[in-house]
Amino acid sequence: MADPNLAERPPHDEAEELLPWYATGQLDEADRAKVDAHLSSCAHCRQQLALEHQLIDEFQAMSPEVESGWSRLKARLETPAPAMAAPVAPAMRRPARPNPLSELWALLSRPAVATLAVAQLAFVVFAGSLLLSLSKPSYRALGSAPAPAAANVIVMFRSDATIEDVRDTLKLAGASIVDGPTPSDAYLLHVAPQQRATALAKLQSNQNIQLAQPIDGARP
Amino acid sequence: MSWSGVLKSPKADEESPAQTDERELLARISRGDLQAFERLYRLYQPRLARFLTTLLKRPQLIEEVLDDTMMVVWQSAGNFRGSSKPSTWVFAIAYRKAAKARARWPDPVEEPEFDNRVSEDALPDEDLHQERLRTALLKAMDQLSADHRAVVDLTYFHGLGYREIADIVGCPVDTVKTRMFHARRRLKQAMSGSLVDWL
Numbered sequence: 001m002a003d004p005n006l007a008e009r010p011p012h013d014e015a016e017e018l019l020p021w022y023a024t025g026q027l028d029e030a031d032r033a034k035v036d037a038h039l040s041s042c043a044h045c046r047q048q049l050a051l052e053h054q055l056i057d058e059f060q061a062m063s064p065e066v067e068s069g070w071s072r073l074k075a076r077l078e079t080p081a082p083a084m085a086a087p088v089a090p091a092m093r094r095p096a097r098p099n100p101l102s103e104l105w106a107l108l109s110r111p112a113v114a115t116l117a118v119a120q121l122a123f124v125v126f127a128g129s130l131l132l133s134l135s136k137p138s139y140r141a142l143g144s145a146p147a148p149a150a151a152n153v154i155v156m157f158r159s160d161a162t163i164e165d166v167r168d169t170l171k172l173a174g175a176s177i178v179d180g181p182t183p184s185d186a187y188l189l190h191v192a193p194q195q196r197a198t199a200l201a202k203l204q205s206n207q208n209i210q211l212a213q214p215i216d217g218a219r220p
Numbered sequence: 221m222s223w224s225g226v227l228k229s230p231k232a233d234e235e236s237p238a239q240t241d242e243r244e245l246l247a248r249i250s251r252g253d254l255q256a257f258e259r260l261y262r263l264y265q266p267r268l269a270r271f272l273t274t275l276l277k278r279p280q281l282i283e284e285v286l287d288d289t290m291m292v293v294w295q296s297a298g299n300f301r302g303s304s305k306p307s308t309w310v311f312a313i314a315y316r317k318a319a320k321a322r323a324r325w326p327d328p329v330e331e332p333e334f335d336n337r338v339s340e341d342a343l344p345d346e347d348l349h350q351e352r353l354r355t356a357l358l359k360a361m362d363q364l365s366a367d368h369r370a371v372v373d374l375t376y377f378h379g380l381g382y383r384e385i386a387d388i389v390g391c392p393v394d395t396v397k398t399r400m401f402h403a404r405r406r407l408k409q410a411m412s413g414s415l416v417d418w419l
Binding site: 016017018020021026027054056060064075131170 | 264269270274279282331351353354357358372373374376377379380381383397398400401404406407409411
């Protein structure tokens with residue numbers, strides 16, 4: 001039954017309000033009959049109904065929980081080395097649970113801590129290079145295909161970059177992941193050596209990238 | 221003539237076999253049946269994860285609130301009186317738990333930036349448009365209040381009627397309709413904006 005306090009409203013307004021549930025098939029008989037009757041005479045509402053269907057399709061296709069689950073898991077993987085975390089942590093120290101990573105990023109993006117951020121990023125490059133040199137031998141599988149390409153670029157993606165962003169960014173730069181995430185969530189990439197300057201420029205100007213630096217692993 | 225019929229759903233107010241099963245599970249859970257609880261958890265985990273993701277902007281809270289919600293279900297299944305659908309009862313618990321969590325940990329001040337994260341060269345036109353549309357919708361959702369987001373998600377994704385939504389979020393049906401009306405206007409603006417960008 002219709003709500004009594006809706007009884008005097010113009011049919012157009014009432015029908016327009018009900019369109020989402022009309023489109024999802026969630027109206028009772030009385031409501032549905034009202035909307036049906038109105039739709040037959042209102043082109044505007046028919047147009048709105050088409051948009052409702054489109055919105056339903058979009059919301060059914062979205063998967064925000066996957067994005068969110070990924071960033072949650074990524075945050076757990078993120079275990080900044082104490083030496084790096086110490087200088088920036090005290091100002092924002094709160095009980096640990098909610099989202100320390102994104103707050104750290106927020107803090108890092110403020111001018112006052114820019115210097116610290118630069119130092120931290122430099123450390124990431126250094127740590128990445130170190131990791132690269134330490135892990136080199138493990139890239140060679142026993143008696144199998146040629147050794148995978150050496151990493152010559154290190155990148156950090158923005159904390160809100162989705163997996164699609166990461167994929168598209170890599171494709172655009174012609175880069176492939178060699179290793180990572182490092183403890184600081186950086187990735188070691190390989191780009192064709194002769195393309196490195198171009199690829200770096202593309203990466204550095206890409207909005208999904210927080211940092212992109214060349215590294216030379218002194219490969220043979 | 222009917223213009224509707226998108227989601228496969230029974231008529232409003234009809235009890236589906238799934239709901240009957242869930243009632244039975246709740247009855248068993250109230251007697252401490254762990255197997256029944258696991259079945260209910262597996263049924264609800266994906267839906268609750270989606271709903272809570274819509275409500276909470278701190279990913280770390282989602283897991284915690286989801287667990288807390290299911291713990292309440294485990295401990296108080298005996299209080300489920302059956303006047304509402306089992307799903308209404310469970311979602312209402314989740315909604316209240318999420319509201320409490322937001323009170324303890326307000327949404328982060330600095331929101332992630334959604335704009336133009338699509339690499340323009342990498343995608344064919346059609347996919348690019350799709351990406352932009354989705355990004356625009358996510359951004360518009362992000363700017364809505366949690367109460368508005370809840371109503372949108374429960375309607376478009378979970379396919380619930382306005383009365384059930386009113387029961388879940390604990391407000392009059394007119395408020396649900398008004399919130400939905402406001403939210404739709406924002407979402408449609410975002411959709412048309414993304415189309416203009418594309419053209």
